[in-house]
Amino acid sequence: MMTELDFKTLSELLFPNVTKAPEDMELEYPARVLPEGAKVTRFAPSPTGFVHFGGLFPSTIGERLAHQSGGVFYLRIEDTDAKREVEGAAEGLIKTLAHYGIRFDEGAVIGKDGKIADQGIYGPYRQSQRGPIYHVYAKKLVAEGRAYPVFTTKEELEALNAVDKKTEIKERDWHEDDARQIEKQRAEREITLDEVKAHLAAGDPFVLRLLADGDPEKKIRFTDLIKGNLEIPENDEDFVLLKSDGIPTYHFAHAVDDHLMGTTHVIRGEEWLPSLAKHIMLFRYLGFKLPKYMHIAQIMRLDEVGNKKKLSKRDMGANMDDYSRMGYAPASVCEYVMTLLNSNYEEWHAQNPELPYTDFPFNIKKMSNSGCLFDFQKLNDVSKNVLSRMSAEEVYDQCLEWANAFDPDFGKLLAADPDYAKAIFAIGRGGKKPRKDLATWCDAKPYMGFFYDELFNIEDAYPENFAKADIEKALSLFLDTYDSADDMTVWFDKIKAVAEQLGYASDMKAYKADPAAYPGSVADVSMFLRVAVTGKLNSPDMYAVMQVLGEDRVKARLNRMIETLKNA
Numbered sequence: 001m002m003t004e005l006d007f008k009t010l011s012e013l014l015f016p017n018v019t020k021a022p023e024d025m026e027l028e029y030p031a032r033v034l035p036e037g038a039k040v041t042r043f044a045p046s047p048t049g050f051v052h053f054g055g056l057f058p059s060t061i062g063e064r065l066a067h068q069s070g071g072v073f074y075l076r077i078e079d080t081d082a083k084r085e086v087e088g089a090a091e092g093l094i095k096t097l098a099h100y101g102i103r104f105d106e107g108a109v110i111g112k113d114g115k116i117a118d119q120g121i122y123g124p125y126r127q128s129q130r131g132p133i134y135h136v137y138a139k140k141l142v143a144e145g146r147a148y149p150v151f152t153t154k155e156e157l158e159a160l161n162a163v164d165k166k167t168e169i170k171e172r173d174w175h176e177d178d179a180r181q182i183e184k185q186r187a188e189r190e191i192t193l194d195e196v197k198a199h200l201a202a203g204d205p206f207v208l209r210l211l212a213d214g215d216p217e218k219k220i221r222f223t224d225l226i227k228g229n230l231e232i233p234e235n236d237e238d239f240v241l242l243k244s245d246g247i248p249t250y251h252f253a254h255a256v257d258d259h260l261m262g263t264t265h266v267i268r269g270e271e272w273l274p275s276l277a278k279h280i281m282l283f284r285y286l287g288f289k290l291p292k293y294m295h296i297a298q299i300m301r302l303d304e305v306g307n308k309k310k311l312s313k314r315d316m317g318a319n320m321d322d323y324s325r326m327g328y329a330p331a332s333v334c335e336y337v338m339t340l341l342n343s344n345y346e347e348w349h350a351q352n353p354e355l356p357y358t359d360f361p362f363n364i365k366k367m368s369n370s371g372c373l374f375d376f377q378k379l380n381d382v383s384k385n386v387l388s389r390m391s392a393e394e395v396y397d398q399c400l401e402w403a404n405a406f407d408p409d410f411g412k413l414l415a416a417d418p419d420y421a422k423a424i425f426a427i428g429r430g431g432k433k434p435r436k437d438l439a440t441w442c443d444a445k446p447y448m449g450f451f452y453d454e455l456f457n458i459e460d461a462y463p464e465n466f467a468k469a470d471i472e473k474a475l476s477l478f479l480d481t482y483d484s485a486d487d488m489t490v491w492f493d494k495i496k497a498v499a500e501q502l503g504y505a506s507d508m509k510a511y512k513a514d515p516a517a518y519p520g521s522v523a524d525v526s527m528f529l530r531v532a533v534t535g536k537l538n539s540p541d542m543y544a545v546m547q548v549l550g551e552d553r554v555k556a557r558l559n560r561m562i563e564t565l566k567n568a
């Protein structure tokens with residue numbers, strides 16, 4: 001058994017280069033001065049790939065809670081696992097989050113040279129650069145008999161790393177091995193100072209383990225802000241704090257960083273819930289105040305047969321970069337996330353359609369504690385609403401940006417005459433009930449392509465029940481009187497006149513009262529014009545369409561259809 005003095009000696013042997021004490025760290029990272037109730041939150045991704053749709057959840061919640069309370073929201077890059085790190089992933093994460101309007105007050109940023117830099121006084125914000133800070137606390141734990149080294153040979157080390165990797169990703173599954181593991185760990189605790197000296201002299205690597213004082217028979221009562229009241233068994237596992245390369249595990253880095261950076265609320269995936277007992281222990285050993293926790297459930301999706309499944313990395317909709325390609329406006333995605341996050345968001349939004357989602361009083365209590373269901377249909381509905389409320393200018397800018405990246409030919413058409421494109425986008429926009437034609441920018445070309453001669457073609461045929469001669473006559477008669485300077489009433493009166501000349505009903509009431517009395521109605525005459533001018537049976541308001549197309553195009557299209565009908 002080591003004495004207090006031995007622990008102190010041990011800490012010096014293991015960390016001879018650490019000269020600072022925790023007190024020094026406290027001075028370097030003073031408590032934040034913030035208004036009462038201000039929350040400090042962070043998003044702490046590991047740079048192991050793209051931003052998952054699920055990542056927008058903790059980041060949006062963190063952003064809302066911090067900014068709604070006058071607090072601070074920061075970005076920390078958790079890059080302690082070099083093996084899983086993907087080149088450029090951190091830069092990609094920062095860009096993607098910015099694209100979705102997630103505003104950080106401090107943390108890792110992309111510097112002028114394109115490389116990651118720090119912004120803020122609580123950095124470095126990349127864990128890989130915080131090695132010396134962790135070692136100060138590691139030394140303290142050793143000096144207090146709370147942590148001990150386990151030296152290993154190379155082969156043993158590899159096996160340990162494999163276990164540790166699993167521990168970091170998913171809590172270790174301890175079944176029949178439990179007892180043996182614990183027994184082994186208990187034996188390893190008994191290392192002597194002489195043994196340590198010999199190992200160090202031989203250059204053997206060591207991992208630092210925490211000396212757990214928990215009893216799993218005993219339960220810790222804990223309140224998670226989403227999951228509610230929980231009872232979790234105390235931790236009795238001597239888990240790894242520092243790996244053999246001196247890099248901390250998630251557990252250790254979480255405690256040290258969230259303490260020094262002043263995090264008040266930890267918002268993270270529920271896969272970390274099984275590690276909570278470890279974190280509670282670690283905060284206690286380190287003398288840190290435990291932050292509040294919110295463990296959020298995995299996002300679910302429905303599979304082909306309607307069963308709920310986790311939205312996995314490979315599923316459509318998981319990778320945030322896909323949304324740009326699919327043509328979703330960032331605002332649509334953000335709004336959709338809000339509808340998933342807070343059950344009363346939609347109601348609020350219906351009452352305040354003009355307000356940005358940042359005005360919504362986000363409430364933790366309104367969050368679902370089971371997984372939200374991801375659904376493209378719902379996303380599209382939300383998106384149609386969002387796009388319908390944008391100005392024509394905004395729609396043009398975003399659509400052009402998308403088209404330039406993903407449909408350059410269409411992009412060229414849009415860019416060739418911005419005023420024309422904006423006039424098209426302005427149709428049916430701005431009123432109380434705006435048109436909802438677009439869910440994504442991919443929908444723009446099929447919706448408005450007919451405005452461009454390059455894309456115009458007759459997609460829909462005239463219904464069989466109308467005589468070709470009637471249609472041709474209607475188009476010719478309209479053409480004779482058409483004047484693009486007419487206002488809407490005059491324009492429509494002319495269509496009615498055409499109907500009358502054809503023997504069709506010009507008054508819809510009369511027609512509806514006795515449809516058999518007429519070969520058709522003024523609505524059919526409008527349809528004849530619509531197909532000729534837009535190539536489709538459905539289109540936005542014909543008057544507006546003709547106004548935007550302009551007299552020359554309208555006349556050319558009517559003439560073209562008359563020719564086609566003649567030759568048919």
Ligand code: GLU
Pocket residue numbers: 043044045046078254266267268269272
């Ligand atoms: N780096 C951890 C992860 O990506 C962060 C968890 C946390 O927010 O504490 O799962």
